[in-house]
Amino acid sequence: MPQPPPILRVSPDGTIRVEVEAVEWGSSRWVYSPRVIDVPTGRVVLDLWNTDWDATIDFPGPRRVGFDFRRYHEGGALSAELDLERGTYRVVSEHGHEGPRPEAPLSGIVAGLEESARRTVAASGWTAQPAIIPPNPWAAWRMGLVIFVGAFVAIGTGAYLTERYKAAQRKPAVLDTVPHLELPPIRR
Structure with missing residues (x-):
């Protein structure tokens, strides 16, 4: 089956473009992995394509994009918000932690999401599914x-x-x- 084209979402102010890659990871189990692009500079701020990060998207304000993330294989769920104006991100919510985490620079977002996912998995006691070998x-x-x-x-x-x-x-x-x-x- 050919790969479907990316799903495109643009913020209401037109400054953020989110391209979502839809990949079928299991029988009728789709993972929607985002790539965030700062439109004025053309810079890729976050690229989770070809990963098991699944996300739903919203735009809570100007130059901001919010995600509800889930991991397909590793487990864990969290919410994060990117503020492109300030060049920061923060984990808004994660299982086992009250309130949002402190802001951090956008350059460390992938590592920050991974760390948050590990904490979420540890707090929930979830065990990872075995990797699917194609x-x-x-x-x-x-x-x-x-x-x-x-x-x-x-x-x-x-x-x-x-x-x-x-x-x-x-x-x-x-x-x-x-x-x-x-x-x-x-x-x-």
């Missing part, structure tokens, strides 16, 4: 070949056995007596 791209071809060969052998064996037993059960038709036939009278 299948070998040739696995489908191998399975198709096995099915094809199996079907070929089954059809051949069935045809051979049918012909062999059909010949053994076939008896030649022998006419012992001539059956009596009543013929209609001939009209002239």
Whole structure:
């Protein structure tokens, strides 16, 4: 299945663009990972594409973007807010902690989110799911070949056995007596 195009969200003041990458991590389980771009400078402020960070987005004020984050494999949930005007972020809420965490520079946001997620997991007692190992791209071809060969052998064996037993059960038709036939009278 081809990768869907990114979902684009733009802040009401037009200064923040959030591109969301939608990736199916499991059967009908989609992860929406954000990339935040400061439109006036073109700078990527936060890039969580190709990760298991799943987020919902809102814009709580000018030059600010808020996220409710979840981790698909690692576990944990938290809320964070980026203030591009001030160049800071803060974790607004996380499990096991009352109130928001102190502001920190945007340059350390990925490490800060990781640390917050670890604290959240520790506070909740959640255990991580085993990582999903993607299948070998040739696995489908191998399975198709096995099915094809199996079907070929089954059809051949069935045809051979049918012909062999059909010949053994076939008896030649022998006419012992001539059956009596009543013929209609001939009209002239």
